[in-house]
Amino acid sequence: MDGPWPSKFAVPAVLSLISFLSFSSQYLILQLDPGPLDYRQTLIFNSLIACLLISYARACVTDPGRIPEDWLDQFVSNGESKSDESRQRASKLRRRWCSKCNIYKPPRAHHCKSCQRCILKMDHHCPWTVNCVSHVTFPHFIRFVFFAVAAMAYLEKFLYDRAAVIWENRHLPSYLGPTVFQLVHFFLLVAANSLTLFVLAILLVRTLWCLAVNTTTIEEWEIERHETLLRRARYLGGYLNGPDGQRVRIVKQEFPYDIGIWKNLKQGMGTWNFLAWLWPLSASPSVESGLEFEENGFEDTSVSWPPPDPDRIPRIKRTFNSEDALVYNQYGQTNDREDIEAFRRRQAEDLKRWNSNAGGIQRRKPFYTRATEDGRMFDGSDASDVDIGNMEGGGEEGWRNSEGERLRDFGVDEDVEFYDEDDVPLAELIARKKAKNNAM
Template sequence: MEASSLAVPAVYGLITFLAYSSQWLFLYLEPHPLSKKQLIRFNVLLICLLISYTQSVVVDPGHVPKVAGQETEESDGKFSGKFRQRWCRKCKATKPPRSHHCKECKRCIPKMDHHCPWTSNCVSHTTFPHFLRFLFYATTSMIYLASFLWARCKVVWDDRDLPSYLGPNIFQLAHLFLLSVTNFVTLFAVGILFIRNIWCLAANTTTIEGWEIERHKTLVRRARYFGGYLDGPDGVKVRIQRQEFPYDIGIWKNFKQGMGTGNTLAWFWPLATTPSIESGLEFETNDLEEPGLQWPPPDPDRINRRVPHGFDRGEEAFTYRNAELTPRETIAAFRRRQEADIVRRRKPFVQRVESQVARGESTGVEGAFDECEDLQGSGAGSASGEESWKNSEGERLRDFGVDEDVEFYDEDDLPLGELLARKRMQAEVRAQ
């Protein structure tokens, strides 16, 4: 049994421990058991909490249908970044804006925020309102519980000089202590997560897009020392210009879009309707940039190589290795090479700059070393390339549940077969 399969039962167990064992304990502790009004308020909050959490667990995070898109524009060996087509190799479908391929759900998720281990589900366009309600009711319930615990802890402390038989027994004291510590630690963690999600909702960003924004700022800073361009694969020069995040359309509209409705009462209703998947395929933009620019901005390390391995290495292009393998082993080895060839990792930026210095190509390099404070965290082992870049919080794309191989290397190129199929479809439409 995987540990992830125990996450949801563990959360239900934690809620039960904090919410219901505390009510039982309060029957035996001073100053008095909970009043009827306190019990009603507390249990209403708990019902809302349980419903919201269950919704976060069971609601489908959505899927991305096969949709047509715009095509890549390329000229003079320089990649402009306009009309880039995002393509998911594993789903074999185009990717609408803000969607990402989740390695846990095994599919592309509309407006994916992250894959939450505590709900065993993706926080996405459809599940975000339920997830935020869960955080709200969890935070509110624990604050209310903390007020009950504080009152009883205060009584125990004030009566600390009385004989022990006049107060709670050792098991009740241990129970009270464990409840207080668990509630405080959980409230601290969930409270921070709730505040962060409120901020993301107000700015209309996801945690993945926060990573992309920081990545883009790093690329702009790097390009400043190389004439506004960074090297892409196969000698392609990628122009890096500062680009504003396009989906921040104002706080009120951001809240309406994120919560799926402008009805503020529905924001707090645990049985509120789930946003439709179709509404998560296209998003209003703020038009701060010229039409045609897409998010995320161009990234030279996220562009596939056009030249297959071997053709750029004459000494290895036509050599046959492992001649002693059996036919079955040969086929298996070919498939491994084929799979490895799909993802062509580039070395971390700092290693590429060091290579330029070694070759004497040092123009602007010193400034790049001085300015790019992220360099020391750009590699995570010999098997990792630039996809191992981390933001200021030490997070990689995979930390959000994203499939890095799909997101980082193979999302911008439409396969030739897909282009031909679209061309045939367009011809058939014209013929009709």
């Protein structure tokens, strides 16, 4: 659903389903025993539908938030609005760079490949709203799912009551019961409503859980990835190999943004007023409130999320000059023809290895393949932690969680997330250094 063609039909398809379940069902119920809905039932059902449509519209059209270019300067400013603790944490914060937006990404932000920009507290890019579920749009999205489940559950009760009557009267002559067209319509309503209710109920439970513990779908993926790396590191003395022989220590790191259920709910819904949580016309959270997030203090302020991942470290970009690589009779080098030819072969392999991908980035083989080639053995408990069949991306950046999902399945631009976050342009570093010197 990421391409432009399916996106054109996503919203019309959702609206068509809502209309079919909401309005055609009320027309059919008028013709089936035990009779039409009473005034109270009609008012409740149509109120739920109205809240559903308003919430869906806002989830679709609300801008997920644009990160101000000068947000970092405001974040570390000496203004009265920032506490000493906030400024200290900001000074130690790992600043993740986005090469496509040319800005530093705030905490919990990710670059969306569909929206073509970094999104504040990105949860995922929803194909059915054709919009990102972010810090700004999350309240509208959860209200949309909640009212959809509530309306369909209410409709399910109406359909069940009429299905019971049809079953009780099954032995009566056909002309005393519903027509064939009505039975087909009724069957389609039951099938569509039951299936959609089941799927959305699971989504609602999962979304409410994420709201209660203050995680996003992407962060759930990162938490599972971190636990996988911890299990791997236990077999290798607490360290994992990065590219170019780097050794990365893997230490258990607590998720920093779970600050208690009440605070989590207040932060996720954008207000402390719980009556406004279900009001479809509630205001959207501000962009400014999504630039900094309170932490639980379980980790040192210098530790950032997500935790280190050796497989997300790019190789060092190297260049080779084949003309100047070997100079004979200097510095004790040999001019033996066999030695020279052996060197040329190694040099050709180096050139092939370093230049196989654009930008000089060489993606590594999956962990299981590398470990097996090194002669290490793993028991069955580690088999679930490795993605043996995941060779399509050429390396561990294609790691899938237990549900078979990659970061790109949530709408994240993997090229930016994996390799460019720490590759800050020299001009930006110089500008930051000058600004720091001027501040002193």
